[in-house]
Amino acid sequence: MNGRPPSLHPTTKPPSPPPILKTPLLPTPNELLLLSIYPITLLLGHLYSLLSPTTRHLPYDPVAQSHPAAHAPSYFARKNNLLNLLFVKLGWLWTTVVLALFVATHPRFGVGGLAGQVVLRWAGSTGVWYLVTQWCFGPGLVDRSFALTGGRCQVLKDPVAMEEMGKAGEVFTRVACKAAGGQWRGGHDISGHVFMLVLGSAMVAAEVAPAVVSWVRLVRDRNGVTTTMGSDGQETDDSAVSGLGVKAAAVYLALSWWMLLMTALYFHTWFEKLTGLIIGLAGFWLIYYLPRGMAPVRAIVGMPGL
Numbered sequence: 001m002n003g004r005p006p007s008l009h010p011t012t013k014p015p016s017p018p019p020i021l022k023t024p025l026l027p028t029p030n031e032l033l034l035l036s037i038y039p040i041t042l043l044l045g046h047l048y049s050l051l052s053p054t055t056r057h058l059p060y061d062p063v064a065q066s067h068p069a070a071h072a073p074s075y076f077a078r079k080n081n082l083l084n085l086l087f088v089k090l091g092w093l094w095t096t097v098v099l100a101l102f103v104a105t106h107p108r109f110g111v112g113g114l115a116g117q118v119v120l121r122w123a124g125s126t127g128v129w130y131l132v133t134q135w136c137f138g139p140g141l142v143d144r145s146f147a148l149t150g151g152r153c154q155v156l157k158d159p160v161a162m163e164e165m166g167k168a169g170e171v172f173t174r175v176a177c178k179a180a181g182g183q184w185r186g187g188h189d190i191s192g193h194v195f196m197l198v199l200g201s202a203m204v205a206a207e208v209a210p211a212v213v214s215w216v217r218l219v220r221d222r223n224g225v226t227t228t229m230g231s232d233g234q235e236t237d238d239s240a241v242s243g244l245g246v247k248a249a250a251v252y253l254a255l256s257w258w259m260l261l262m263t264a265l266y267f268h269t270w271f272e273k274l275t276g277l278i279i280g281l282a283g284f285w286l287i288y289y290l291p292r293g294m295a296p297v298r299a300i301v302g303m304p305g306l
């Protein structure tokens with residue numbers, strides 16, 4: 001006898017939990033929680049704009065994708081607000097600067113080829129941003145999808161110029177259209193703001209988060225057993241998270257979230273924001289998730305924090 005009471009069902013095993021789909025191609029539950037900030041921000045911002053008594057009765061111009069400046073419900077509902085002009089309209093430049101600062105100032109990039117791998121991932125994300133917003137063997141994908149869904153540039157004030165444009169059959173970009181004094185109208189206008197803010201901030205968060213997580217572990221260890229070793233086995237101290245790069249990333253992420261909320265509140269239709277979000281997340285998946293499931297690619301571009 002082993003002292004235990006005899007089991008009534010000796011052969012019955014406890015029911016096994018439902019299988020969890022584990023694949024490196026999908027986000028972990030924690031990652032999913034963080035990524036859900038994007039749809040939640042867009043959904044709540046858009047719902048608020050529909051329900052709020054201040055915004056819902058104000059005129060909205062679907063061609064300009066905004067409330068007319070004279071009826072803007074807040075400073076951030078104006079296109080010329082300083083954060084839009086200085087931060088978002090130069091958003092990829094800031095994304096690049098913040099990432100470069102992080103790599104230059106964080107101790108984990110002191111040795112090995114880790115910095116090179118960050119540059120490769122940055123180059124991949126930059127390629128996605130470039131193809132979607134700037135140039136894709138002609139106009140970027142945002143402008144192409146606008147034209148494919150029936151949009152065109154209308155130079156309302158100059159019918160001759162409009163006819164010329166039609167004859168030439170030129171595909172205009174939003175920027176070229178505005179420069180020609182025209183109106184970019186009639187098609188599905190994917191929100192470039194949502195796309196770029198999501199892709200840029202997800203990339204910066206993915207690169208910086210492992211540094212912060214290993215610091216949190218370090219502090220926890222200090223309170224318990226005491227160790228000064230970081231997750232990569234190197235001597236680590238608080239400068240790993242108090243450095244300029246991490247601070248700049250924190251400011252960048254906060255501004256990105258704020259501007260995403262402002263876009264959700266005051267600009268674009270729901271469907272345009274949703275497509276911006278989907279393309280932003282798809283770009284992030286391409287650079288940060290697809291290589292997880294492809295060993296040879298992963299060996300080259302690496303993964304943040306490893």
Ligand SMILES: CCCCC/C=C\C/C=C\C/C=C\C/C=C\CCCC(=O)SCCNC(=O)CCNC(=O)[C@H](O)C(C)(C)COP(=O)(O)OP(=O)(O)OC[C@H]1O[C@@H](n2cnc3c(N)ncnc32)[C@H](O)[C@@H]1OP(=O)(O)O
Nearest residue numbers: 079084089090091092093099100133191192193262263267
């Ligand atoms: C490890 C780090 C690596 C370090 C690097 C190391 C080595 C590299 C080696 C060599 C480097 C070699 C070459 C470098 C190459 C590249 C360098 C990096 C790239 C750059 O550095 S490149 C220069 C900076 N260049 C930018 O970075 C441009 C960013 N920019 C955009 O890409 C667009 O701007 C976008 C997509 C953001 C938006 O496009 P969008 O504005 O046209 O369209 P959207 O649909 O979003 O908006 C419709 C209307 O709603 C309004 N609207 C919406 N939301 C609003 C809000 N919240 N507030 C106010 N207005 C809002 C809009 O203002 C608009 O109105 P309107 O058209 O009238 O203005």
